Amino acid sequence: MVYPKPVEELIDQLRILPAIGPRSAERIALWLLLDRKRNPVSLAEALVECEKQVGFCSQCGFFAEKGEDCSVCNSSRRTSNAICVVEKAPDVIALERSGAFNGKYHCLGGVLSPLDGIHPEDLRIESLIHRVDEMDEGAEVILAIGVHIEGEATSSYLEGVLKDKEVKVTRLARGLPVGANLEFADQLTLTRAFEGRLS
Amino acid sequence: MVYPKPVEELIDQLRILPAIGPRSAERIALWLLLDRKRNPVSLAEALVECEKQVGFCSQCGFFAEKGEDCSVCNSSRRTSNAICVVEKAPDVIALERSGAFNGKYHCLGGVLSPLDGIHPEDLRIESLIHRVDEMDEGAEVILAIGVHIEGEATSSYLEGVLKDKEVKVTRLARGLPVGANLEFADQLTLTRAFEGRLS
Numbered sequence: 308m309v310y311p312k313p314v315e316e317l318i319d320q321l322r323i324l325p326a327i328g329p330r331s332a333e334r335i336a337l338w339l340l341l342d343r344k345r346n347p348v349s350l351a352e353a354l355v356e357c358e359k360q361v362g363f364c365s366q367c368g369f370f371a372e373k374g375e376d377c378s379v380c381n382s383s384r385r386t387s388n389a390i391c392v393v394e395k396a397p398d399v400i401a402l403e404r405s406g407a408f409n410g411k412y413h414c415l416g417g418v419l420s421p422l423d424g425i426h427p428e429d430l431r432i433e434s435l436i437h438r439v440d441e442m443d444e445g446a447e448v449i450l451a452i453g454v455h456i457e458g459e460a461t462s463s464y465l466e467g468v469l470k471d472k473e474v475k476v477t478r479l480a481r482g483l484p485v486g487a488n489l490e491f492a493d494q495l496t497l498t499r500a501f502e503g504r505l506s
Numbered sequence: 507m508v509y510p511k512p513v514e515e516l517i518d519q520l521r522i523l524p525a526i527g528p529r530s531a532e533r534i535a536l537w538l539l540l541d542r543k544r545n546p547v548s549l550a551e552a553l554v555e556c557e558k559q560v561g562f563c564s565q566c567g568f569f570a571e572k573g574e575d576c577s578v579c580n581s582s583r584r585t586s587n588a589i590c591v592v593e594k595a596p597d598v599i600a601l602e603r604s605g606a607f608n609g610k611y612h613c614l615g616g617v618l619s620p621l622d623g624i625h626p627e628d629l630r631i632e633s634l635i636h637r638v639d640e641m642d643e644g645a646e647v648i649l650a651i652g653v654h655i656e657g658e659a660t661s662s663y664l665e666g667v668l669k670d671k672e673v674k675v676t677r678l679a680r681g682l683p684v685g686a687n688l689e690f691a692d693q694l695t696l697t698r699a700f701e702g703r704l705s
Contacts, residue, residue, distance in 0.1 A: 309568075309576070309577045309578055309598070309599065309602050310569060310599075311559070311560050311569055311570055311571045311576075311577070312559075312571070313552070313555040313556045313558075313559045313560050313571070314556060314560055314569055316552045316555065316556075317552040317553060317555070317556045319552075320548060320549045320552040321549070321552075324534050324537070324538075324549075325533055325534060325537045326526075326530045326533060326534065327526075327534075331525045331526075333599075334524055334525060335523050335524060335525070335526070336556070337595070337596050338523065338524045339523075339553070339556070340556060340560060340569065340595075341594065341595065341596075346557070347553040347554070347556055347557050348553065348554055348557050349519060350519045350520070350523075350550075350553055351549075351550035351551070351553035351554045351557075352550070353512070353515045353516040353518075353519040353520075354516060354538070354546040354547065354549055354550035354553075355546070355547055355550045356512040356515065356516070357512045357513060357515075357516045357535070357538070357539060357546055358545070358546050358547050358550075359512075360510070360511075360512045361510055361512050361513055361539060369508075370509060370510055370513055370539065371510055372510045372511070372512070377508070377510070378508045378510070379508055395540065396536070396539075396540065397536050397540075399508070400508065400509075400532075403508050
């Protein structure tokens with residue numbers, strides 16, 4: 308290629324980002340270089356600041372500024388009487404967008420997957436049990452983990468671990484997604500939708 | 507939003523890139539943060555290096571390391587007997603990929619567009635004339651400027667400016683693109699394809 312070395316290096320770095328192919332990487336690099344009002348250094352600074360300042364909340368495992376708890380755990384408007392257990396931090400964003408939940412979260416950092424070497428001690432389960440022990444009677448732990456084999460296994464494992472605690476443990480409903488057409492729904496989804504039918 | 511401030515700032519910076527929407531910006535930011543093997547700092551460094559080291563070739567206006575000429579102008583394997591005039595640096599990349607040309611380039615840095623306030627003195631036309639004056643007799647200047655109103659006007663203007671020089675001035679052929687179907691070709695393209703027909 309005829310690009311100077313630093314441009315090639317930038318294209319290589321952009322190309323490994325998700326959703327960015329070689330053509331887009333090139334387009335972005337050229338745009339940053341040609342449109343000098345778009346200072347590439349401000350993007351660089353944002354990246355460095357993230358690396359320096361962003362860590363994980365010691366309570367729930369969601370993103371937080373280093374040394375601080377996250378905005379959800381810090382909020383006084385959220386009830387401490389319900390913990391929603393999710394697989395990973397981006398799941399918190401999805402739930403927050405829905406506005407369906409007003410309690411605290413707990414990010415496991417993954418799901419059980421013995422074949423990939425992910426066992427209970429690799430997830431943030433110890434700290435979940437610790438948090439559950441501190442909850443008042445009548446509190447609720449909602450398992451909001453993905454509906455796939457490892458997710459279901461993780462939910463079942465957590466149900467077992469939490470069954471002697473004085474909290475209610477629930478799972479998110481499984482069934483037809485909004486907008487779904489019965490004709491194209493898969494067998495398992497239909498089975499779950501039947502099992503969970505409401506009167 | 508519930509993100510820490512530096513994450514929001516990173517998402518904002520990613521969102522202004524071309525071909526990246528708000529969802530992709532978020533996805534990239536989360537990916538950089540969650541997959542700690544992907545050090546966001548290496549992308550930051552690539553951006554800063556580009557800003558520091560990359561400038562434009564003093565000869566042709568293509569990308570070059572600062573204070574140096576570009577790889578095309580520096581190459582001894584390229585003939586100095588032909589200059590291909592293009593609108594902007596990325597056009598050089600497209601032509602290099604085609605492998606159709608083995609001479610030097612000249613990037614104008616834009617096209618004439620009086621309505622946008624872009625006049626001949628805003629483009630690298632002075633330095634083009636200077637380079638043409640240095641060319642041997644029988645040399646060729648190929649105008650490879652986009653086939654749109656401003657591009658055509660710029661080509662015509664350059665033909666006028668260069669008509670008394672001792673070089674041959676040509677334009678890239680205009681006609682049907684490879685793979686084109688006559689049925690779907692626009693009128694103007696068909697007109698140009700007729701005008702330029704070869705026996």
